[in-house]
Amino acid sequence: MPHNNFKTVYISLLVALICLLVPWSGLALKARPDFLLLVVIFWLIRAPNLCNIGTAWLVGLIADLASGGIFGQYALAYTVTAFFGVVYQRRLVLFNHTQQLLYVFILLLISQFTLLILKVFSGAEVWGWSYFLPSFTGILLWRLAVLFGLNTGGRARGT
Amino acid sequence: MALGFNHKLEQQQEPAFFVRGPSPFARLVFFSALSLALIATDSRLQYLSTVRQHLVAILHPLQVIANAPSQLYQNVTEYFSTQNRLVSENKQLRQQALENNVALQKLNTLTLENSHLRGLLKTNQALAETSVLGEVIYVGRDLFRKKNILNRGTQHQIIAGQAVVDATGVIGQVTRVFPYSSEVTLITDKALAIPVQIERNGLRAIAFGRGRDNTLDIPYLPANVDIKTGDKLVTSGIDGVYPAGLAVATVTKITATPDSAYARITCTPTGGIENHRHVLIVSMPIKNEVPSQEVETSQNTLPTSNKKESGQTKIKKAANLTEKPIKPNATQ
Numbered sequence: 001m002p003h004n005n006f007k008t009v010y011i012s013l014l015v016a017l018i019c020l021l022v023p024w025s026g027l028a029l030k031a032r033p034d035f036l037l038l039v040v041i042f043w044l045i046r047a048p049n050l051c052n053i054g055t056a057w058l059v060g061l062i063a064d065l066a067s068g069g070i071f072g073q074y075a076l077a078y079t080v081t082a083f084f085g086v087v088y089q090r091r092l093v094l095f096n097h098t099q100q101l102l103y104v105f106i107l108l109l110i111s112q113f114t115l116l117i118l119k120v121f122s123g124a125e126v127w128g129w130s131y132f133l134p135s136f137t138g139i140l141l142w143r144l145a146v147l148f149g150l151n152t153g154g155r156a157r158g159t
Numbered sequence: 160m161a162l163g164f165n166h167k168l169e170q171q172q173e174p175a176f177f178v179r180g181p182s183p184f185a186r187l188v189f190f191s192a193l194s195l196a197l198i199a200t201d202s203r204l205q206y207l208s209t210v211r212q213h214l215v216a217i218l219h220p221l222q223v224i225a226n227a228p229s230q231l232y233q234n235v236t237e238y239f240s241t242q243n244r245l246v247s248e249n250k251q252l253r254q255q256a257l258e259n260n261v262a263l264q265k266l267n268t269l270t271l272e273n274s275h276l277r278g279l280l281k282t283n284q285a286l287a288e289t290s291v292l293g294e295v296i297y298v299g300r301d302l303f304r305k306k307n308i309l310n311r312g313t314q315h316q317i318i319a320g321q322a323v324v325d326a327t328g329v330i331g332q333v334t335r336v337f338p339y340s341s342e343v344t345l346i347t348d349k350a351l352a353i354p355v356q357i358e359r360n361g362l363r364a365i366a367f368g369r370g371r372d373n374t375l376d377i378p379y380l381p382a383n384v385d386i387k388t389g390d391k392l393v394t395s396g397i398d399g400v401y402p403a404g405l406a407v408a409t410v411t412k413i414t415a416t417p418d419s420a421y422a423r424i425t426c427t428p429t430g431g432i433e434n435h436r437h438v439l440i441v442s443m444p445i446k447n448e449v450p451s452q453e454v455e456t457s458q459n460t461l462p463t464s465n466k467k468e469s470g471q472t473k474i475k476k477a478a479n480l481t482e483k484p485i486k487p488n489a490t491q
Contacts, residue, residue, distance in 0.1 A: 017221060072201060087183055
């Protein structure tokens with residue numbers, strides 16, 4: 001179980017970054033969950049005093065660097081997502097697992113939508129619904145993490 | 160275990176009752192503005208390219224760590240590859256080498272003949288291009304773009320703009336160079352254009368990447384142009400980026416729409432755009448290195464009447480015109 005301090009936050013972010021840097025290809029690349037954003041959302045819900053919108057922005061910049069796209073695209077997407085995460089943080093910790101999962105899914109979708117708008121403005125081609133696959137794999141990963149005992153700040157049903 | 164969770168839940172830090180620092184909305188506005196400023200700077204100005212180079216170099220060790228498992232897997236499978244397979248592969252390669260040698264001999268005589276002919280015509284010599292072998296480390300992570308990252312960078316004298324080919328055809332062009340890696344924009348990327356020529360009749364055109372489905376388009380050819388499905392496209396070599404005569408794509412579909420003067424021509428790339436691991440990074444030779452000796456000998460052999468002279472200068476002018484580099488849209 002992770003402890004809430006800056007060291008844990010940054011080490012988990014580093015691990016997520018390495019997961020992102022793994023040479024994915026083909027379908028795995030298309031379905032790859034957004035590891036960095038998931039970790040950011042986790043810390044946003046759990047310890048908003050350690051990880052806030054600024055952290056999300058910085059992590060977004062690193063994601064921009066890793067993706068090789070224009071600087072600021074992921075940063076903006078993560079900032080907007082983090083804002084919606086922080087605004088409802090108090091309620092989120094009271095949610096049960098299913099409600100939380102749904103909200104995380106919405107957050108992931110917000111991030112992807114923001115990114116999509118930015119990419120389309122910079123002249124990218126949209127290729128269809130499979131673009132939103134990472135959101136689904138993202139909540140799958142979240143659910144797995146909860147099943148394996150990661151405390152996401154939400155209360156189990158009935159406690 | 161459930162007890163443990165509850166215990167930890169109590170340990171969990173409660174956020175401060177009063178939110179410290181600026182409100183979330185203020186933070187949102189501030190960081191969004193910062194991001195938008197970055198987007199504008201990076202897409203319109205070139206200031207951030209050096210910053211990016213340094214940051215990617217910092218990220219390099221992490222990349223090495225991330226690549227380690229797949230590298231290890233490859234090494235292990237290579238180590239345990241059966242002798243049978245190696246023997247059959249060896250046999251196949253030998254046969255291929257023999258065939259290639261025969262072709263190469265022919266090529267040598269042709270090159271010699273060509274250089275003699277060029278000497279007679281007093282045109283610039285087509286020089287041999289140099290190449291560096293590179294390996295694709297990973298596919299670009301931005302799914303909106305078609306890019307590959309190679310393990311060769313400024314440390315290996317790679318410069319942006321070089322062409323990248325594999326055994327079967329053109330792959331793309333180096334668009335960004337970092338100290339230990341470089342980014343190749345594939346010919347199927349939407350922002351890349353490549354000057355081509357139809358092998359059958361020599362018709363020149365420019366092929367653009369489609370951005371999806373791994374295909375290329377030739378958008379600006381009239382509907383009545385002499386092009387058939389199955390036609391092979393090769394590089395025309397007039398851009399100063401790609402050496403002439405490399406296979407690029409095969410025409411797969413031509414649709415003439417009545418409302419447009421242009422045909423819709425779709426092509427599939429010949430090169431193993433997404434499945435080859437080893438590629439060659441080719442650099443074009445510098446154009447103005449004309450071997451003076453060849454020119455002199457050709458002057459001696461050719462009769463120097465005024466009529467001929469004017470004809471030769473015309474040819475020379477034409478050659479210069481065609482060899483003026485036309486850069487395709489290099490991507491950011």
